Amino acid sequence: MSEPRRLEVLRAIVEDYVHSREPVGSKALVERHQLGVSSATIRNDMAVLEEEGLIAAPHTSSGRIPTDKGYRLFVDRIAEVKPLSGPEKRAIQALLESAEDLDDVMDRTVRLLSQLTNQVAVVQYPHLGKDAVRHIEFVLLAPVRILVVLITTSGAVQQRVVPMPEAVQESELSDLRQRLLSSVAGVRLGSLPQELAAFVSALPARSRAVGKTLAHSLEQLAGINREDRMVMAGTANLARSTVDFPLSIGPVLEALEEQVVMLRLLSEMKQDVLGVSVRIGRENPYGGLAEASVIATGYGPDSLAKVGILGPTRMDYPTTMAAVRAVARYLSRILDDS
Amino acid sequence: MSEPRRLEVLRAIVEDYVHSREPVGSKALVERHQLGVSSATIRNDMAVLEEEGLIAAPHTSSGRIPTDKGYRLFVDRIAEVKPLSGPEKRAIQALLESAEDLDDVMDRTVRLLSQLTNQVAVVQYPHLGKDAVRHIEFVLLAPVRILVVLITTSGAVQQRVVPMPEAVQESELSDLRQRLLSSVAGVRLGSLPQELAAFVSALPARSRAVGKTLAHSLEQLAGINREDRMVMAGTANLARSTVDFPLSIGPVLEALEEQVVMLRLLSEMKQDVLGVSVRIGRENPYGGLAEASVIATGYGPDSLAKVGILGPTRMDYPTTMAAVRAVARYLSRILDDS
DNA sequence: ACTTGGCACTTAGGTGTGTTGAGTGCTAAT
């Protein structure tokens, strides 16, 4: 009863189950794989695997299906990542390269990934953490309404219309802008609040009120974390892959809608296997995802922002992991270029 | 066999079916409604209604369910809009008023509507059609990369990083900006291309290349139709209301993902009943929505942009129509104020 | 000219009983 063979049996069970959606029995196993032993031997192995909690039988005397723990072992120790095909790679590159702006890149990426994996794809917007102030613009829409625009070193633009406490003159505004910009240009967004406070306290009483309001709005703009946004695509795949148990689709859709939940989930994922991180079934902190798996990985300079997919625990992990990793790489490359 | 009573019977069938999800028979009808006649009479009425194609029986001897045509008549001639409750109205107002910017308003609106109706809610971004150029900004990110920002009269900001054909000086750029702005400030987005063409042809050869690139990018920015964007929420409601026939949820999710499909659908909806427009089942041009209904209405100055919901044909039309109409009104009001 | 009670008829769905087939666990032999 060799250990390597038991792992081989587990692998065979996982692969067969993923592709047939049905509990797999000892006899079917020896027929479909060259294991070189009889079904009785496999039965013994399966008994051990079941004792270890790696597989389970839905009812007495039926085939076995992998447990979360079984998938976990499969992913950690057995699965080899299947590289994408050449045409697939070229298609990815072509599609992403022709994107027009960040929104477009995100949109294309998420659609691409969902098509590639036949799962729900999720992409978090890149972090702004290390960005600094590059430019500030104030546009006088009305005497008491100003459009405040903040542009960061990576070219991200945040804007907002802000009501003023008193009427403002065009000249006064451009003066304020000049002084503000010269005191915060190049300052990291993270340290912006301090710099702004210093600036405000140095203001002459005459322009204090307006200056304070503007500084405050800039602080808010800097506080908008782009990484709190995400895009999603492929929810229709959920319906397809879950035809059997439509019960579970509701909670999953709910989780997907609660972007907060998804974002927390993504940010909690640490790199684990082969640069890709996998959460299987009940390993997910959120109850609604008890029968779902999440595969994600970081992208961009610090791999901080995440890209990933969500699907039923019964999924083709090797191929899906490969797709996620590949898309993350191309995404990093595209963002570097632009 | 009076006509008014037949309509009353249809109404009763629709109401009972919507709330019980089960085919409704003659006996149950007379018990639950005060129709003042016996079940046999109702049976006769039902036979006529069936002949007219307003109701149908799933199998030979079971109760009847309304057909698309039956719902249509119900909506057109019978339903009275049920006004929202006072607390509901106040909640809507409070929620929308505390929104921070346009994205926030859209997001809150769509979530609110989906909660209110227990359906999938969809909101199209407001049109920019009548907007004019208010402000232009060029930011030199690198000698050959410029961030072009276009601000319109309603405060919408479009921006884009544009590569330049040759290195550009800060002074040259601000000069170009001045001249561009003075020639297109106040110009409607629709007529921007002509004005820009005139501007370009009047340029001195020295700044022709750069000026042309910038003008072209502005033209593109003006061409980004905000109304091509929409937000969506409540897909999880689909799973809940469709527990019985999970078969049909797939196509519906697909339709929802194809924003192009949804946007076309919305823009094709003409106002029909009580200021709200309803598309029932196969009335929808898109096949995937054969078992779904869409209720939508316009909002904003010209009621051009649409807000609406999508749900199973078996839905509570009066209440849902009321919710859609109410939300559209509050949304119009909020956008007017800001 | 409608309405109504009565009645025969239809059918989905629930329940009970075999039957089958895939699969298991165990034991004894290799």
Add this chain to the structure above:
DNA sequence: ATTAGCACTCAACACACCTAAGTGCCAAGT
């Protein structure tokens, strides 16, 4: 440690039966 053999289990299917809800229609009542 492996294997053949065998008894056993159980979901799934098929078949038969029954019931409840519902219909359509007819003849009698208003």
